[in-house]
Amino acid sequence: xxxxxxxxxxxxxxxxxxxxxxxxxxxxxxxxxxxxxxxxxxxxxxxxxxxxxxxxxxxxxxxxxxxxxxxxxxxxxxxxxxxxxxxxxxxxxxxxxxxxxxxxxxxxxxxxxxxxxxxxxxxxxxxxxxxxxxxxxxxxxxxxxxxxxxxxxxxxxxxxxxxxxxxxxxxxxxxxxxxxxxxxxxxxxxxxxxxxxxxxxxxxxxxxxxxxx
Numbered sequence: 103x104x105x106x107x108x109x110x111x112x113x114x115x116x117x118x119x120x121x122x123x124x125x126x127x128x129x130x131x132x133x134x135x136x137x138x139x140x141x142x143x144x145x146x147x148x149x150x151x152x153x154x155x156x157x158x159x160x161x162x163x164x165x166x167x168x169x170x171x172x173x174x175x176x177x178x179x180x181x182x183x184x185x186x187x188x189x190x191x192x193x194x195x196x197x198x199x200x201x202x203x204x205x206x207x208x209x210x211x212x213x214x215x216x217x218x219x220x221x222x223x224x225x226x227x228x229x230x231x232x233x234x235x236x237x238x239x240x241x242x243x244x245x246x247x248x249x250x251x252x253x254x255x256x257x258x259x260x261x262x263x264x265x266x267x268x269x270x271x272x273x274x275x276x277x278x279x280x281x282x283x284x285x286x287x288x289x290x291x292x293x294x295x296x297x298x299x300x301x302x303x304x305x306x307x308x309x310x311x312x313x314x315x
Contacts (some may be wrong), residue, residue: 114180122193126203140164140165140190146231147219156292157292168191208243215232215250217296217297218231255301264277275310276311277310278309
């Protein structure tokens with residue numbers, strides 16, 4: 103998701119207390135960012151932050167990091183955090199392609215991918231977050247048997263994502279082409295802004311849960 107660039111966004115983010123300003127220095131030491139040593143979950147492409155804020159509020163026993171690559175989008179999330187001040191959530195302004203520069207091997211317990219850019223042209227397949235190229239990067243920073251949860255309303259992207267699971271180094275645990283009518287996968291489900299929007303107009307939501315081999 104992209105927003106029109108907000109003048110001064112980079113400067114405001116650089117001064118924001120909820121954004122980690124020295125992420126490369128935290129590699130291998132992310133638990134030091136939080137009050138308690140707890141499992142670490144990361145959302146990649148967090149947008150304006152509704153999903154990960156709701157997750158952090160619902161699960162205080164887990165530490166969360168939201169990753170976003172667009173400063174104007176992340177700025178919106180930081181503004182929302184001023185109202186909620188969740189001690190178990192922090193943000194990073196980085197490109198997911200560089201995730202191995204910022205997290206140690208096996209440092210993350212779970213990753214969320216929500217309504218990622220489908221990059222519909224075939225020549226851009228490697229840019230899709232559920233592609234095998236990205237899954238290999240994510241596998242490096244996930245612990246053994248760590249999970250990735252992926253949601254989208256784009257059936258073409260989801261079909262592609264399912265084909266990438268095994269080549270990317272993962273095992274498919276669960277999947278559905280209609281999340282909101284799949285009772286076991288809906289248990290504890292927290293919706294994103296896009297999920298609420300698309301499901302309200304009748305678009306089925308696809309989801310998978312995969313595990314690092």
